[in-house]
Amino acid sequence: MNDPSASCFRLDDRVALVTGATRGIGAAIARELAFAGARVVLTGRDDARAANAAAALSAEGVHAIGMGYDARLPGEAERLADRVQTELGRLDVLVNNAAVLRPHVIAKLKEEEFDELFQVNVKSALFLTKALRPLLEASAHGVVLNITAAGAQAPMAGIGAYCASKAALVNLTRTLAKEWTPLGIRVNALTPGSTATDMILPVDPEKRARFVAEMASQNPMNRIAEPVEIARAARFLVSDAASYVTGHVLVVDGGLLA
Numbered sequence: 001m002n003d004p005s006a007s008c009f010r011l012d013d014r015v016a017l018v019t020g021a022t023r024g025i026g027a028a029i030a031r032e033l034a035f036a037g038a039r040v041v042l043t044g045r046d047d048a049r050a051a052n053a054a055a056a057l058s059a060e061g062v063h064a065i066g067m068g069y070d071a072r073l074p075g076e077a078e079r080l081a082d083r084v085q086t087e088l089g090r091l092d093v094l095v096n097n098a099a100v101l102r103p104h105v106i107a108k109l110k111e112e113e114f115d116e117l118f119q120v121n122v123k124s125a126l127f128l129t130k131a132l133r134p135l136l137e138a139s140a141h142g143v144v145l146n147i148t149a150a151g152a153q154a155p156m157a158g159i160g161a162y163c164a165s166k167a168a169l170v171n172l173t174r175t176l177a178k179e180w181t182p183l184g185i186r187v188n189a190l191t192p193g194s195t196a197t198d199m200i201l202p203v204d205p206e207k208r209a210r211f212v213a214e215m216a217s218q219n220p221m222n223r224i225a226e227p228v229e230i231a232r233a234a235r236f237l238v239s240d241a242a243s244y245v246t247g248h249v250l251v252v253d254g255g256l257l258a
């Protein structure tokens with residue numbers, strides 16, 4: 001029996017770009033979109049990191065290309081957009097995933113850390129999105145997905161500036177949805193809860209086990225997410241299965257914010 005909705009979740013013939021796709025949630029999203037049929041551009045902080053991540057994915061038999069993109073540097077968004085235009089000539093899906101976390105209570109937060117958080121997590125994502133607008137507008141399936149964090153809705157002591165940067169990204173997502181949906185570009189946000197990646201997990205195994213147990217105890221599922229669980233929600237939002245979804249913030253947090 002043919003499932004009439006199955007094709008809505010496919011991304012064949014589309015080009016997707018995922019920032020910060022060398023590891024963690026970004027790598028899982030890139031893999032998910034590539035297996036859905038998209039040609040995927042993976043970015044990392046430099047060409048070599050991005051090329052390694054793309055080669056690992058290509059080895060699985062899907063189409064992946066690596067491009068360096070350091071969100072701290074001025075002009076990078078425009079340079080990356082030019083490269084996508086020149087080398088691929090189209091873009092259907094943009095996932096703004098790259099981010100940094102600088103854990104500090106506000107009393108100890110340095111100005112340069114605040115600037116870096118807002119540069120990488122907000123400004124660069126916004127200006128990359130702007131630079132890619134002509135390609136997204138030319139697509140019949142243009143879609144932007146911004147990866148935010150539960151802290152945008154429920155600020156957490158010790159990571160206040162990071163939470164504020166994600167709150168700004170949520171707000172910009174909703175404005176962009178109002179301005180760009182009439183152009184044929186859907187714009188949404190995806191809010192993961194605690195997820196097993198380098199960003200949050202301590203390297204020391206004992207500290208890691210304690211940290212995971214503590215994070216898990218904060219949600220009713222009593223566990224943290226695996227990156228693929230976030231990636232599957234991302235696939236839904238960027239696919240035609242979500243054709244009437246725009247300006248939405250989808251929370252995938254095991255019930256943390258319930």
Ligand SMILES: NC(=O)c1ccc[n+]([C@@H]2O[C@H](COP(=O)([O-])OP(=O)(O)OC[C@H]3O[C@@H](n4cnc5c(N)ncnc54)[C@H](OP(=O)(O)O)[C@@H]3O)[C@@H](O)[C@H]2O)c1
Nearest residue numbers: 020021022024025044045070071098099149194195197199
């Ligand atoms: N993990 C969680 O619990 C959690 C929870 C809520 C939201 N999130 C959000 O989910 C997204 C992915 O997080 P993650 O946990 O997968 O993080 P991660 O494991 O730390 O990976 C971060 C990614 O961002 C890239 N990146 C870092 N600095 C960059 C810069 N200056 N310019 C360009 N790229 C840069 C890294 O590239 P390199 O490899 O080149 O450094 C890497 O690919 C982020 O937006 C994060 O805020 C995560």
